[in-house]
Amino acid sequence: MRFSNLLIPTSKETPNEATLQSHIYLLRAGFIQSVGSGLYNYLPLGKMVLDNISRVVKEELDSAGAQEVSLGFVTPAALWIESGRFEKYGKELLRFKDRKDNDFVLGPTHEEMMVNLVKQSVKSYKQLPLNLYQINLKFRDEIRPRFGLMRGREFLMKDGYSFHANEEDMKREFHLMQETYSIIFERLGLDFRIVEADSGAIGGSGSKEFMVLAESGEDTIVVCQSCEYGANIEAAVCRYAPTQNEKKDLFxxxxxxxxxxxxxxxxxxxxxxxxxxxxxxxxxxxxxxxxxxxxxxxxxxxxxxxxxxxxxxxxxxxxxxxxxxxxxxxxxxxxxxxxxxxxxxxxxxxxxxxxxxxxxxxxxxxxxxxxxxxxxxxxxxxxDIVAVKEGDRCIHCGGELHYTKGIEVGHIFQLGTRYSDPLKAEFLDENGKSKPFVMGTYGIGVSRLIAAIIEQNHDDKGCIWTKESAPFDVTVIISNVKDEAQYEAGVSVYEQLKAKGFNVLLDDRKERFGFKMKDFELIGIPKAVVIGKKLEEGSVELIDRATLSSKTLSLDALIEEV
RNA sequence: CGGAGUGUAGCGCAGUCUGGUAGCGCACCUGGUUUGGGACCAGGGGGUCGAAGGUUCGAGUCCUUUCACUCCGACCA
Structure with a gap:
């Protein structure tokens, strides 16, 4: 694509609403636009990243045997009343009425809808197990939306639900999803940690969170220095000795x-x-x-x-x-x-x-x-109602526990029959007996991942996208578009790279060299090819965004090198 | 929900104390020069000053109400 045809409104000024690096860069580089508290528009670049992340998520889930569906965003309140969450979910649940005065909610998560879907179409143990997911909008009326895409009210989430005939099979799927999630976050180039977690409003028993390690994370996580133990502070446990008080005052x-x-x-x-x-x-x-x-x-x-x-x-x-x-x-x-x-x-x-x-x-x-x-x-x-402190001892190995900050990008739950019971979602087992589905549920914050990737990958000049998340693989910068030789060489390199299967952005704008370089650094495309002065010697430069190091190469060598 | 702050052009801000016909920088448009690190010159377009009400001959500025947004807190006996 040509830069001159794309809507990429970059800005030199820092928008005053943003304090977090990822938020500032995403706004300045023209990925997103804010429309209200916790509400954002995705501009072309932002949409590309969103699609890239969704694609990775979809590929890995599909290959793990899950199936994609799409559920309605507007949900009849009846389902929520039945599950008991209409009251319990609190003010984060946006409720409203239609013209006939019926109650509806905007889905903050879709257990009810998915259970209802399965209930209507699955009757036998022979149809199990089943893992269904969707990548769709969610709305949660957060107390205090902040940090841009990190904690928005409307956000894109992948939510998956699995249905099983028994507990063991659900646990097998839970472990499969844990592995699948690890692969997804690795592909996206993230440094993350899997920690034990509280189940919160979703309910259920065992649950694990995938935390992207970043100073700006909103969650405090407790990690052991000696073993693999890690847990959200909300669920962290430690060894403890009973209190012994030497001084025996009389009462x-x-x-x-x-x-x-x-x-x-x-x-x-x-x-x-x-x-x-x-x-x-x-x-x-x-x-x-x-x-x-x-x-x-x-x-x-x-x-x-x-x-x-x-x-x-x-x-x-x-x-x-x-x-x-x-x-x-x-x-x-x-x-x-x-x-x-x-x-x-x-x-x-x-x-x-x-x-x-x-x-x-x-x-x-x-x-x-x-x-x-x-x-x-x-x-x-x-x-046990006390928060684990730094320096407390690990419950598994006795090692020292420390705090670190994380961004929750994934959360997997062993739900059991928490929803299938009240919603009477049942199937017939081998003996013709009615049983509630045993469920698991698995979420990934797709739009939050955009922010998490930048929180973990940026410098003082702008974003540094990881390989699979980047809106483009490489950008070809024509230093001076009025120089015909440069322009033609630029277009030729652009065409050749495209032919090799790369997703290429051609910066053909009538701007000065410095201006285009600043935009490249701000936007954070992994590599840039600069067609400029060295063209007279038949060579061009290849710049790596992460290190900002550059190599001078001949035109032919370039095509191979990228 | 408690506390603090901010609303003036697309963005960043000044002007408000002390009322007198709305300004700066960036961005944008036109022409010209320039072209390896966010250029320069000249000309130009764009604002119900968040909204409503009030005081006044006159309100961005004073008063009242209201809305929106941002930040901090929600660890405390």
């Missing part, structure tokens, strides 16, 4: 004026934060009701909200307002499990299970208890 109430934070209490009592109970009160939301819950962790630990939420099977945890705290009888700064209002559920971190001699709030302004025993707590639920 008593102590006046602690103005000591409302862990730090102040520790200073006042001359104890270590690990000898305190930190209470985090939250409101737990369920389908039908909500309740106040006290989560108790060591003073030097941090509550992991997702783990905490899972420990009581709540839909979501939210902060309690000051009025709500008062209503349930809690005093901010002086909360503790002893003498707390009976209606409040108490969840204690496992690390504290046998601890004794701890300090905690007395549920009375200005007072704390010392010498409290966790054992004495009746009705408390014990679970």
């Amino acid at each position: 008593e109430k102590v006046h602690t004026p103005n000591a409302t934070t862990i730090e102040e209490v520790c200073d006042f009592l001359h104890i270590d934060a690990s000898a305190c109970m930190k209470v985090v009160a939250k409101k737990a939301l369920y389908d039908e009701h909500s309740e106040a819950v006290m989560f108790i962790v060591r003073g030097n630990d941090t509550l992991q909200e997702i783990k905490a939420c899972n420990s009581i099977n709540a839909n979501e945890l939210v902060d309690l307002s000051e009025e709500e705290l008062e209503d349930v009888g809690l005093v901010a700064g002086y909360m503790g499990p002893i003498g707390a209002p009976e209606a409040i559920k108490i969840v204690v971190d496992k690390r504290l299970q046998d601890a004794s001699g701890l300090a905690c709030g007395a549920n009375e302004s200005g007072y704390h208890y010392v010498g409290a025993d966790v054992k004495a707590l009746e009705n408390a639920l014990f679970d």
Whole structure:
């Protein structure tokens, strides 16, 4: 294609809405255009990259035996009500009504639709297993869309769903998808890590995320230095020793004026934060009701909200307002499990299970208890609700755990019968017995991958596309299009490279050399052939975008070299 | 949802305090020169100043309301 015919609006200015490198370059190089919060148009270059990524995804999935379909974007709410997610999914689910006042949603994910599709056409175990996927738009009304394509509201996603007669077969497919995803991300040239994850709103049991390692990633992941263990902070676990507190204070109430934070209490009592109970009160939301819950962790630990939420099977945890705290009888700064209002559920971190001699709030302004025993707590639920810290020990090998940042580009789940049960999606087994499908589900953020690739591959001049994602393989830059020899040589090289099967961009614009070079660097096509001054000696230059190194070659040698 | 900020030409911004007929740079159009690292000269087109209401002889500027967008936070007893 000729640059002069393409719509590639590059810009020297940094758009003020963008802060992330990938976002800035994608806008400046004319890949995308923003239309509203979390909404983007893809310009020709952006669409090419999107198609390239989709193609890789499709090729690998097809060769793994999956089949592509396309489901409706607008989904009748009835399906969502049936699965129980119409309420549970929260505000991210965009709901609306048609002219007849029927409820609809814009699909944020398509379990319901796919189960419904299969339910209507699969009746026998002989038709299983089945792995269906689509690469389609999704809409999630995110709380705070940001970072361009990284967290948009409307985005392109590959979502796949597999259906099996039993658990073992579903697990086999899960592993096949894990391998397939690895191949896809390798082909796209990404440095990624597979980590254990929380299942979130999708539900189900075992799940793994594919994380592209990048400083700007929104997810914190915990990785072991010694073995392969890696997990999202939301699901990370570690070895831990039960809390042992040497100082055995007698149980008593102590006046602690103005000591409302862990730090102040520790200073006042001359104890270590690990000898305190930190209470985090939250409101737990369920389908039908909500309740106040006290989560108790060591003073030097941090509550992991997702783990905490899972420990009581709540839909979501939210902060309690000051009025709500008062209503349930809690005093901010002086909360503790002893003498707390009976209606409040108490969840204690496992690390504290046998601890004794701890300090905690007395549920009375200005007072704390010392010498409290966790054992004495009746009705408390014990679970792992604390975030893994850097330096904690790996649960598998005892190695040191560290934090790193990642961009979630893929997520695979073992769903089981989470959807087939409520939606009554069943098949007949060998014995003629009705059984719900055992399912797996697998997602890839196709549009997010565009941002992830650039986050991992850019320099201070612009994008550096990887081989399979690049909008073009090579660009032929004619230094001065008014120089007939240069122009003709350029067109000839362009034609020859095309004939060899390359996807080539011919920069035939009436611009100066420097201008075109800047655009090449900004856009990030992997290679450029410069037809310029050296043509008089019968040679041209081949420039590698990643290293910016250049080689001078004869015309014939060039065609071979590329 | 809490906090902060910004809306003026396609993009980046000044003008708002102190009201008096809307400006700069880039981009764009025309002509000319230039052609190996975002050229130069001359001429030109383009804006209901986010929206609504109010004050005023007069509002981009003051007041009220509202909308949109961006950033930060949502770790806290």
